[in-house]
Amino acid sequence: MADLTTTVAGVRWRNPLWLASGIWGESGESLRGAYEAGAGAVITKSIGSGPRPGYPNPTVEPLGPVGMLNALGLPNPGIEEYPREIEKAVSAGVPVIGSIFGGSANEFTALARAMSRTGVRAIELNLSCPHAEGFGTEVGSDPHLVERIVRRVRAATTLPVIAKLTPNTSDPGALARAAERGGANAVSAINTVRGLAIEPELRRPVLAHGIGGLSGPAIKPVGLACVWQIYEAIDLPIVGIGGISTATDVVEYLLAGASAVEIGTAVAQDGIEVFGTVAKALSDWMDRHGVGELAELIGAAHPGRRAKRGSPRRTRSVASHRRRRVSVVRGRSPPAML
Amino acid sequence: MADLTTTVAGVRWRNPLWLASGIWGESGESLRGAYEAGAGAVITKSIGSGPRPGYPNPTVEPLGPVGMLNALGLPNPGIEEYPREIEKAVSAGVPVIGSIFGGSANEFTALARAMSRTGVRAIELNLSCPHAEGFGTEVGSDPHLVERIVRRVRAATTLPVIAKLTPNTSDPGALARAAERGGANAVSAINTVRGLAIEPELRRPVLAHGIGGLSGPAIKPVGLACVWQIYEAIDLPIVGIGGISTATDVVEYLLAGASAVEIGTAVAQDGIEVFGTVAKALSDWMDRHGVGELAELIGAAHPGRRAKRGSPRRTRSVASHRRRRVSVVRGRSPPAML
Amino acid sequence: MRSVVPVDERVAETPSTATLRFDYPPTAEPGQFVMVWLPGDDELPMSLSYVEGPQKGITVKAMGESSARLVRLRPPDRLGVRGPYGRGFDLSPRRILVVGGGSGAAVLAPAAEAAARAGALVDVALGATTREELLFYERFRAMGARLFPATDDGSFGYRGYVSDVARERLGSESYQAVWTCGPELMMRKVLEEAERRSVASFGSVERVMKCALGMCDACALGPFHVCRDGPVLPGRRLLDLEEFGRAFRNASGRLTPFEVRRAPSGRTGRDRGPGR
Amino acid sequence: MRSVVPVDERVAETPSTATLRFDYPPTAEPGQFVMVWLPGDDELPMSLSYVEGPQKGITVKAMGESSARLVRLRPPDRLGVRGPYGRGFDLSPRRILVVGGGSGAAVLAPAAEAAARAGALVDVALGATTREELLFYERFRAMGARLFPATDDGSFGYRGYVSDVARERLGSESYQAVWTCGPELMMRKVLEEAERRSVASFGSVERVMKCALGMCDACALGPFHVCRDGPVLPGRRLLDLEEFGRAFRNASGRLTPFEVRRAPSGRTGRDRGPGR
């Protein structure tokens, strides 16, 4: 039987399949239910300073095999109320990761402090909120802000800090380096991809908020590319997210460089049983392929890593990696353009 | 019968359904074939300074209902050779748009000059090439470079210039404003979304180049969101691209703010007949909905535009639009976060 | 994945309630619901009050702003519809007591109709504030059900709570199943009585809904997600839940007690919180 | 949408050619091709030389670096496979002349087999440089075809061009169809002769392939995309194309003349350009 445990941010987790933030994340019973269904860890809904009802409906638009769009608007009961829900899960022994969001480094810091007192094992920073000081873009698309927020939070808590990065950027590696500089213990990627649906008959966006976030199968390639680029850019463990619903999806993320993954939208399609099913299928896959532990897979699709298979984490510089990848994968000199 | 003509960049086109760059774009016969199949205009493969074989195979990975990934590596015969192919289409009366790519403003300018002598009706700038002076990101993700390239090209040709923007950015509106400042006559969006596929059995990326570009149904919401944001940001006509394969897809893009669209990946699924089929279906849709001309649809999902339906293009400021959108769509004060 | 359909027909059922019929071909079962988008306004979960054939129907009671706007729609106004979602009633019992309060009859009627057509004997305890608010009285009659009406003001049938009528029925005859939908306090009483007498009982419950896909957790009720595991849930399970009949999660996810309003007349008001 | 499969079996067919069998269940027709990924190296279009049942086969001739590596694979080496793509042969004619040169027999054999099984009389003009390079000689025999071999060096059968054998056949008997695959100059001669005699003719052609999905234009040949409209195309249409037999688009899309090499012995070399 393959060993599914994984170490991320200094913590050992029973398996690498985590419940993504925003899914089954409002009630303590649900968090517990997801863990009982087989998740390796459960991440709370992103919690802010006060209660927020979120946007009016429609907040979700199913897009069939492509996935779905949502703009829930970060509904949450607020950091004062929510610890009651966490308590229900934590008291049952569930490893909970607390997700927080804010509009400034100060807000994140205060939230992290409060969250640290709830019994969670780690804190995930949801950096995908509009930048209060900027113009429409997300807090998390500005490397300076990312670094600042992570550094402040890092100083405010003794818990491991996971920075959750956005795919809506030209350079995921730069954001990851910012998080690493700020002192993050791990990064997770990706949050949803900016998207829109319009109802032609009604001549208006479907979601009440207009622009929303795309998740599900459509974004699996996007998440994989981000994880790949982040793995080439930093040395922290990576939690891969986006469009995961099967064991081979998980293996792809592991090979791209993830040490664990989060599953969100697949819960809509396959129910919470997806955790148990995928855990079993992953273990079977590993047995069938003679893989004893996850470390053999993590990052193994990177040419540098392929060359020294078995080592838990490469230490060579990014640049030497890049060179090596090109020559190993392509076997000829690299063309200059995409 | 609905009028399908549309005016983009000062040119009137017989319909808004254009062949996207990189599809049926290497041979003059193919360009002509696409026009005969019903396209309103045909865009050439992106042409560079010299011949390029592109990346080795695999260059394409089909992803089923989600779409596909490609990293062809901009194969093209080069600007000296390629005019022969354009000539075959232009001499048959086909409205050709010449796509060019380069690594610097100088290269773009030289290419634009040469392209201007081939009989094309407009030039599309493919700004999605790695930034020679930067670190891994695309030329087109830097607003300053976009502005500089567009301005130089604008000065080098009398033809209309269409700046093709990338979705791999935190702020599509900022890129569009840069293109507008540079003097573009229109913008088109989107190019492919950064993506990756990994083969779990072989523990390596499928595409020889590793990272590729996602296209097809998966990116329709992404393209719509970019067009929406660009429409809110600038006053130039917009050519919408991404995941279009049906008449209602086209209507959604028109409503989001596009004056024309480009169709790429759908050609793989539905054949080149997609142009004729969609043109007919679009015309039927308009008849059924009492829409006489495209101007009635363009941007009509924007609340500001909805309020003054019938006017060809709004003139109010972006800020007033934003305010208005919020109040009209949501009917209450705007929550602060996504 | 969402259809926009014109309202084909509107039937005023009671002063506060109207049925809207529209073409929506996906097959559905009695007890399932759809998400109904009133463009430019909210999207609300609505049980299908007509489930058979391509023309479906919903029966809406004006409660808040959005449901009031919905009730006022007229052909050919348009609706967005997605679904059906959730799980409906087990239609196999042959002797059924249906207990409906207020707009609860909307979801019970098509289920009772299907059961009756399959040969079940159906008794219906139907409650409302006043005579003209009794929903689907004629419809239940037309399917051959025996009716036991109750009104708060005594304008028709028993004067008082429909749960009292239900208790009386359960004492007088032996039923294989009790189905109920209405204010949660009413449902709790009915389900308790049924369970006490070992009659299988099912309640159709409401919670705030956003995704209707079993992911956002808005509709969490104990270990259940009403949008996916419900809306019809076994009384046995519901009665185990401390929240049931007492509290719901509001739009921010905060557990919020139902307020029970008492009208000046002294009649029981409705729960604040998810509809009915 | 891509399968990675182990090679189940390798059969050395000639000194330069081997057949690789692998499990790949999608149904295919004779004449269709798959894209074969040699991991870490190229992905090449390969006709299916065995199309029936779940175990498919390709028969590869070592031409350049990638095909040479492919020929050297052994069970359980793995391949990536996607497809099948393109259009195959019309199997309805009852009297067929098959003209194969070099690895061209790979695509002709399964088509001839299917036609013969359906009752067609099949004659096969099979050419190669030398006796031991004659591909699928025994396989054609086993399906009941009459064989008319030709070798450049005269080591077996007619000494000279297989196109000459085809001309002789077309003069001696009346065929309903001619199928050919091989070097394009050879095919051009065969198709011209067939058309001159008003025999329906079809050639399986090769062009550079990248997407195999009819979009990237790499395989453009006049108005056709070989990956989608072909690889089997009517001789009548092929002969109209100035490029056919003369030029192909290289990987950059540039129209490039085929080079015709002459070996010291004087025998016709193969086209440079897409395979065979």
Ligand SMILES: Cc1cc2nc3c(=O)[nH]c(=O)nc-3n(C[C@H](O)[C@H](O)[C@H](O)COP(=O)(O)OP(=O)(O)OC[C@H]3O[C@@H](n4cnc5c(N)ncnc54)[C@H](O)[C@@H]3O)c2cc1C
């Ligand atoms: C499965 C299900 C089936 C239903 N079937 C019917 C039916 O057949 N007929 C009928 O008349 N009603 C039905 N309802 C109730 C209906 O969805 C609305 O709750 C009701 O119409 C009141 O909505 P409102 O916005 O007008 O009222 P308001 O007074 O504005 O809302 C009443 C309260 O309910 C909450 N609420 C209600 N609906 C939602 C929602 N979708 N999202 C967020 N919060 C909400 C609000 O938080 C508020 O506290 C059903 C509800 C559910 C969950």
Ligand SMILES: Cc1cc2nc3c(=O)[nH]c(=O)nc-3n(C[C@H](O)[C@H](O)[C@H](O)COP(=O)(O)OP(=O)(O)OC[C@H]3O[C@@H](n4cnc5c(N)ncnc54)[C@H](O)[C@@H]3O)c2cc1C
């Ligand atoms: C539809 C089709 C079916 C085929 N079926 C068979 C078959 O059954 N058996 C067989 O042995 N061969 C077949 N081929 C030929 C095969 O795909 C290769 O062209 C051949 O094996 C030589 O490849 P190479 O890289 O080893 O040779 P090289 O000498 O490196 O290439 C020869 C030339 O062909 C071009 N070329 C060939 N293939 C490609 C490609 N995929 N992409 C880009 N350029 C290419 C190159 O530009 C070069 O000029 C088929 C080709 C096509 C198009």
Ligand SMILES: Cc1cc2nc3c(=O)[nH]c(=O)nc-3n(C[C@H](O)[C@H](O)[C@H](O)COP(=O)(O)O)c2cc1C
């Ligand atoms: C309905 C929904 C709600 C979400 N809410 C949050 C959230 O509160 N905080 C957060 O960081 N991410 C949130 N996300 C993003 C997910 O955690 C995840 O990053 C994304 O959906 C991609 O994964 P998937 O394709 O498996 O769904 C939400 C996603 C969905 C679909």
Ligand SMILES: Cc1cc2nc3c(=O)[nH]c(=O)nc-3n(C[C@H](O)[C@H](O)[C@H](O)COP(=O)(O)O)c2cc1C
């Ligand atoms: C095979 C392929 C090749 C492409 N080549 C180019 C190119 O040369 N230049 C360019 O600007 N865009 C190129 N694109 C991007 C398309 O023009 C288009 O922007 C993108 O595919 C999204 O549209 P779609 O979803 O309709 O395919 C290419 C896309 C594909 C799939």
Ligand code: FES
């Ligand atoms: S409404 Fe989202 S989980 Fe039920």
Ligand code: FES
């Ligand atoms: S190989 Fe791409 S069009 Fe044929």
